[in-house]
Amino acid sequence: MADEKLRRHFGDYLATAEVAILSILAVLISLTALASIARSGRLLWDTWHQFMVVADTDLVLRVLDQLLVVLMLVEILHTVRISIRSHTLVTEPFLVVGLIASIRRMLVITLEAAALTKEGEWTPEGATIFRASMIELGLLGVLIFVLVYSITLLRHSPEKSEEEFSDPDAQPRDKKGNSNVAAPSGGAA
Secondary structure (H helix, E strand, O other): OHHHHHHHHHHHHHHHHHHHHHHHHHHHHHHHHHHHHHHHHHHHHHHHHHHOOOOOHHHHHHHHHHHHHHHHHHHHHHHHHHHHHHOOOOOHHHHHHHHHHHHHHHHHHHHHHHHHHHOOOOOHHHHHHHHHHHHHHHHHHHHHHHHHHHHHHHHHOOOOOHHHHHOOOOOOEOOOOOEOOOOOOOOOO
16 A cells, blocks of 8 residues: 555656656747747848848748748647647657658758759769769658658547547547447437
């Protein structure tokens, strides 16, 4: 009896520590996202002022890169919020972060390849870098397809979602996803 009480209290303390750590992590991620937004705003302001003089796509892509970092941080923050609220680890936000990171990498590779081909001189070293970049772009394309397909499968899976964990009125389901409650008899459909 005393062991069970000790285990229960120890479990409560660990749960409190988990919530405290996740809360601190959420604050730090929020501050990082705000700093990235401020940096993006600064880059956008500089781009706008330089746009009148020179049209530089490098600055625009850097702003887009920073905003995608902010989007990834927001998705991670969403995952932390779900973990604090339901004490479960949800898979979909991690897939979304991977998707955003892959798209971000594709943009960077495209920028580097554009800079490589803009120079006009085609060196053997440049050709090797360009070939490796195209292979990486192809692999990233496949990875993006797999991530999107995985997200689609997760959304259409009959397993319990995060919302069902917190919904006390949700009907229990069996392994096949069918409701365990008998359908009402009568004429109303």
